Amino acid sequence: MSKLLDGEVAIITGSTSGMGEAIARRFAKEGAAVVINGTNEERGSRIEYEIVKEGGNAAFFKADVSSASEVEAMVEFALGKFSKLSVLVPNAGILGNGLATEITLETWDKTIGVNLNGVYYLCRYGLPKLIEAGGGKVVVNASIASFKSFPQHPAYCASKGALIPFMKNIAQDYAVHNIRANALCPGPVDTPLIWDSVKAFPNADSIIEETIGMTCVGRLGTPEDVAEAAVFFASDQSSFITGASLTIDGGIMT
């Protein structure tokens, strides 16, 4: 059977661990060339090596997505390496947790910088390349935090909340260029981030078990669950879907 992402070239930010890593590996298995991104060279290079060893096409680029110039350089790197760019997956995210009155201004700025500005920068520099390619897909990794609050996650929730209308705006303005934009809204997914996230909860010791109990399906999501939905939005399976958000949460928001 032909692969769902044959011929695509994707940048997946924050793909040296967690959901981003799963998306990069899954995209490569579906035939896409992938730019792996993060700030940890050792992990990025290892993932690149493993994807290539399995017959995939991947290249790591170290960049801090809160830096516009580094994101611009990453887009140029993708073009130079794979000759085109057709899928943007702004995925990188950090927590910046603490009470709103207690986190530092630097923490606020950094969280907004990575989670929101990083998405904007990838679109700012990547969308013109998608237009050059004749069209493409933007798959924003948002969160159920786009819709609800969590204890001591003010910067995280604010940044994720902003991503949905931003994505819709991209969907509206760039449909004319054959570009679709959609958002993934993962619920509780077993990544390094969730284990940091629980520390901000008053019931940190029990919250994971309680959260599992709140899902319909009775388990945490896996990074692969989210990667499957990313493939859907990046592929022609979703060719008439744009401006949509898909919650991948085992039913916790139902």
Next chain:
Amino acid sequence: MKTIDLSGKLAVVSGGGGEIGYALCEGLAGAGADVVALDINVGRIEGGSDKIAGIEVDLSDTAATASALESVGEVDIFVHAAGINIAASVSEFDEAAWDAVFNVNLKSAFFLTKMLIPRFRTGSVGKVVFISSISARLGYPGLHAYTASKGGLDALVRNLSTELAARDICVNGIAPGTTKTAMTKGLWEDRQKCRAHEATIPMGRMAECGDHVGPLLFLCSEMSDYVTGQIVCCDGGLTSVQADFVDLRLREGNE
């Protein structure tokens, strides 16, 4: 189109003889599934793919529907695509019309699901997908029963998902945007009206029946095993934007 593999799966599709329903049956069969299509009119199914079997049944008749399902074996997928529409102003909308729409669009969705649950194969995640409509969240003149029934379907998706997860069955919905079928003929046959409507859709066109196949295959495959209780809008962006601001000039300049 590159596709998802559903080989070895058995899908039951209510309304499989309708335009969208049959396109979904073909999509499922094309992905390798065997399909049983239930419809009051199976004319479209006869002489088609040998992977699609038609059963003629009035879905508003719960007892007849139960009999029709007797020959169906272990099920992996149930798609409720049956839907009818009767349009009239409030003052002219009679009870029979209201009941007819609700019986097919909403009541049969629930009772078909109820009847099929014991038949779902164990050991893999079962999939139930209701074909709803963007009209569940938007108003249209005269479509009182249709929009209310689709709103009910959305609510039923969420409610069934909470209970059926324990049986390893995911329940989701697809909300098609305005799709080129006989039901919308009055719109797409009138070039001027159609153009005005398309101007409100970011992707600049009405949906074809086949546009809904990709989302269905995703929701029927292992790719969506952690997705339940969700409605996927397949509408070219129609419900995500303020329609007045879709910039048609940009589009025309680009054609």
